Amino acid sequence: MEATKAVQGVRFSAMLQFKRLGRTESNDSLRMFGGFKEQLFVSSKLHLTTPSRRIRGRMVSLVVACLHNNVPAPTLESGSFQAPVDEKLILKIKSQEIQPYLSGRCIYLVGMMGSGKTTVGRILSHVLSYSFFDSDALVEEQVDGTSVADIFKKYGESFFRNKETEVLQKLSMMRRHVISTGGGAVVRPINWKYMHQGISVWLDVPVEALARRITAVGTDSRPLLHSKAGDAYTKTFMRLSALFEERSEAYPNANARVSLENMAAKLGRSDVSDLSPTAIAMEALEQIKDFLIGEDGY
Template structure:
């Protein structure tokens, strides 16, 4: 029985900080599993007809978070999806009710990796202005305890390529499913 068979159509939700590699890893996972891939930020942009930075600038973070929850609710109604979420999706308690419809995977990249990947990235509204590195550190500190609620934690190192991260993710998901199946048999 393959991992795709063991998943039985359950969605995978990728959480983690901006720059952790959720979009690229999610696309690779979807291709391997024969699932569809969605990035919540891309869906929000398509639905709103404007970029995430524009939504933040014209309507504010609260409106963005409402759109994010709406998109997550709609996507969670389907099966056989890999969904890359925005880094702050875990900050809204209601989103956990949707995330728990599937397997939640935390791509855990250390601060130095995030800083290297995000340096010069003007498309991140929460990191605009001076001292973006301090803002990034603060966001990571605030969100870390929320990320630890994931079903699977995948550590991401600077030297890891997408294929390595995807392979490690699949192995950890498979291990999680097998251990749950084993404990169900014992109970």
């Protein structure tokens, strides 16, 4: 994990230097960062002959509804999963549908901690042939590799938020990236100014599900959840509820919303934890496309 953060930091710093020479398109970035193939996902070689966009969209919706009733869902917190072949195929079709509208704009994922931004972000970056960045990891790189938890302890939350804003400002000048933002990035209006240079997507997950996920993996890396001894789930749930209340008016500023509750209801699932990361990524692409079509007046 430390090696991954180090590579990501080097790529980010190098890219900033490169961007000062002028804006470039994706091909330039890929040539420059050819040495970091383990970080840059390559476009799938899948070639499809498909019907018109409107008919294809209807077909995909029907297949998705049938498919997810039979697909087991891995946890979003694990970061490791293997999507079924059919799920990957549908995701690829959706990514091809959105490319003409997206035009290389960055995608910013916002949401509460534990909402799956990193996991879903990696899936999106892969299928879109974008690069992936985690804003928290970039802040850590800016502070000599210090972890977010230690930054909070040593310098305080305001220091971290300032660094976070600096990172988002730099990212806003770039193209063809998927960015997983920190849970609190939404509280500063200036951050929305930067994120709206691209497309922002809110991963809306019920607090109860977030508390279960985070409790299962521990709260050591979550500085805003550190508390005294006691029932871990109850304390996590209470703290997350308070944080969501503070941020509830900010999240709707996102251009698109992926509601896991709505998804679960539509697919006949009783628990949002039954939704796979790939299914969530597909819904994100669908919501982004709807926003872009509305924006362009199609």
